[in-house]
Amino acid sequence: MFAVWDEESGQPSETDREEDVNPLICMRGSASSGHSYPMTPLHVKNTGDSPMEVTYSANPGDALTWLKVSPVELLPGESASIPVTLVVPSNASSGENYVILTAGGTHFDVRFSVGVSPPRECVAAGYDPAQGTSSSAFLWLIVLGVIIFVAFWVRSRLAGRR
16 A cells, blocks of 8 residues: 655645646646656655566556656555656657556656747746746847847948948
8 A cells, every 4th residue: 555645744635626636747848849857756655565567557557658657666655756757759749648557556746848938837836937038038139130230231321322
């Protein structure tokens, strides 16, 4: 038997999300094709009387080609924080993705996006987008460059008339 546990208290955790009861697994921000990203680790505990190997399945099944997790064996009463890595194929299309990852019988809601804003569930849970330069900043830099170019061109044309 498995339980999801809170890493700080060491006690079984609960969710305050109303839409589902599965623990949420996210990454910070949005993914890009051809890159790998760490996600929220899976926190599990063997509450049974015998050793148990934590194995994984996913729905949809092909999601395990994107989600990398290693099998772990837990002794009775033992807990583990299992790293999850999102490996986005180079040919991945943009969009939001939702996977149910099962680890030893416990279901986890895995949410991530590729090339679009992070899933609202992840942002609501505190997974703020990574800080960086927004695309509008690049647009303003291009506009500024065009203005400077035009100013120098006009100046050189006016200087040529004298």
